[in-house]
Amino acid sequence: MSNTDLYPRYIKPLLLEALKDSPVVLIHGPRQCGKTTLARTVGTPKKYEYISFDDDVMTKAAKEDPIGFVKGLSKRVILDEVQKVPHIFSTLKKEVDSNRVPGRFILTGSANILRMPKLSDSLAGRMQILRLHPLSQGELEHHKSRFLDTLFKGAFKTKKMELSLNKLINRIVTGGYPEVFKRPSERRRINWYQNYVKTLIQRDILDISKIRSVDILPRLLALSATQTSQLVNFANLASAFQVSRPTVFDYIALFEQMFFLEKLPPWYSSRFRRLIKTPKLHLCDTGLTCALLGVNAASLKKNRPLLGQLLETFVFQELRRQASYHKQNHAFFHYRNKKGTEVDIVIERGHLVAGVEVKSSATVNLADFKGLRMLKQAVGKHFACGVILYNGETSVGFGNGFFAVPLNVLWI
Numbered sequence: 001m002s003n004t005d006l007y008p009r010y011i012k013p014l015l016l017e018a019l020k021d022s023p024v025v026l027i028h029g030p031r032q033c034g035k036t037t038l039a040r041t042v043g044t045p046k047k048y049e050y051i052s053f054d055d056d057v058m059t060k061a062a063k064e065d066p067i068g069f070v071k072g073l074s075k076r077v078i079l080d081e082v083q084k085v086p087h088i089f090s091t092l093k094k095e096v097d098s099n100r101v102p103g104r105f106i107l108t109g110s111a112n113i114l115r116m117p118k119l120s121d122s123l124a125g126r127m128q129i130l131r132l133h134p135l136s137q138g139e140l141e142h143h144k145s146r147f148l149d150t151l152f153k154g155a156f157k158t159k160k161m162e163l164s165l166n167k168l169i170n171r172i173v174t175g176g177y178p179e180v181f182k183r184p185s186e187r188r189r190i191n192w193y194q195n196y197v198k199t200l201i202q203r204d205i206l207d208i209s210k211i212r213s214v215d216i217l218p219r220l221l222a223l224s225a226t227q228t229s230q231l232v233n234f235a236n237l238a239s240a241f242q243v244s245r246p247t248v249f250d251y252i253a254l255f256e257q258m259f260f261l262e263k264l265p266p267w268y269s270s271r272f273r274r275l276i277k278t279p280k281l282h283l284c285d286t287g288l289t290c291a292l293l294g295v296n297a298a299s300l301k302k303n304r305p306l307l308g309q310l311l312e313t314f315v316f317q318e319l320r321r322q323a324s325y326h327k328q329n330h331a332f333f334h335y336r337n338k339k340g341t342e343v344d345i346v347i348e349r350g351h352l353v354a355g356v357e358v359k360s361s362a363t364v365n366l367a368d369f370k371g372l373r374m375l376k377q378a379v380g381k382h383f384a385c386g387v388i389l390y391n392g393e394t395s396v397g398f399g400n401g402f403f404a405v406p407l408n409v410l411w412i
Contacts, residue, residue: 007139007178009038010325011130016042018128019103023096026082028109029132030259030284031200034178035108038132039078043106049074053084066091076104083111084207089122096126111208115257134176134285136321137411145411148322148330151347151354154385156403160394163406166297168391169307172314173297175287176321186296193291197221200258209254216241220251224261225283225292229312229344231336232263232281252281259284264316267333267346267353269378276336286314304360311407312344312358315389318410319345319356335375343371343386352384359390364404372402 015038018025027035040050051073053059062069062085070091082088092105113129138145150156173189174180177196180189201217211217223240227233238248255261263279283289289310290300300307316332323330330349336342345356355375359368372386386402395405 006181007135008142008144009034009041009132010136010139010144011132012038012042014325014327015130018130019106021102022126022128023100023102024092024105024107024123024127025103026107026109026113026127026129027132028111028113028129030134031110031204032177032179032196033132033134033259035110035132036080037178039080039106039108043076043078046076046103048106049077050080051077052080054081059084062088067094070095078106078108080108081110082107083109083113083116083204086116093122093126096123100126110204110258112257112259115253116208131324133317133321133324135178136176137171137318138322140176141411143411145322147410148319148326148347148349151356151387152349152352152384154401154403156385156387156395156397156405156409158394158396161406161408161412163391163393163408165391166301168311168407169297169301172286172307172310173290173295173300175285175290176317177285177287180287189287190291190296193288197288197292200260205254205258208257211251211254216243217251217254220248221255221260222292224252224255224281225289227281228261228283228289229309229316230281231276231278260288264332264334264345267335267343267348276338280334282313282316285317286310289313308358308360311360315356315358315407315410316345319347323347335371337374341371341374343375346375349384351382353379353382354384355386357386357388358407359388361390362392364388364390364392364398366398369398369402376401 015025027039029035051058053062066088070088096104173186180192183189183192197218201214205211205217220237220241223237234245234248238245256263261281261283264282265279266275266277268275268277295306320332328349330347333346334344335346343355344358347354347356355372357368357372368388369386376383376386383401388404389407389410390404392406395409397403
């Protein structure tokens, strides 16, 4: 049994559901997050053939004769790392149109197919896309959290629970990639992340991009890590390397395509015109971020400003992971006006809006809800709930749909 088999993947029911009515199902997400394991766990009992395009022979065959390659495939097949053979998508379209059988192909990809419009459009109406993240804290604990449902119901109950700052910091530093849990020491886990970044930049990025200045990328990614949970500043990133802002913008887009990071768009309302419309930057995993920044648990505990940044990214990514396997759609934003009043994470579910603030301190007071109150004013009757997740042990209501909730309520 592999290490990734030890943890449940709560997106699995959505994959099984998609295979019942979609000819093609794509599982995409960063390398080493468990895509292949999930695909084979579902596909092997159903007699799916498995083909990986990490195999150079298979890749060359598919590129040289995509039509013949697809015609020679079994009735049901898993095609792993399809971003390496982009031309195969148009051939798959023709094959699906000639024989539209649900669950015919399971694809996996380590590049965001939605950022390759020609590829995703070629299978429009034929392909279901599922995003797999590194392990959520709930998956690590074998407990499917109900946090998002409780948030949108505004149903947090007053209670006290134990919260260990040291354990929380260890969760942040470790991250969620299944492979790191095979490494018993913090030093070995950091080493794995560093090699992971090096390998992806030297190999995978060159597969999807004709970029020349590969030497800039590791340093730019490390500098981007210092901006996690902050408003993205392309000018500062560009000046550090004496390149143009459009060039840095393109490089950041490439990191997004490879699932290294993502930009969190601003939420705004016509009722409030003086809003910041700059996106925030979030790295995809705090374990990866800590390795890029060269910090371990001990040094992070001493650096409270950085702990605050990483804690916000940790919460954001945990919510994104929980939302990825929820049956309802969730859209994520941040809110900030020109006076600096903000809400770290704004979540839309249908017509409802909820806000989440993240604090590394152990106390909360009424003034801390300023941003959430402003969000409620903007949303009106569609406001579901406003929560401050903090480093305390008591879950308590502050009236009018506002709550202070310990951070570990996210996954217990």
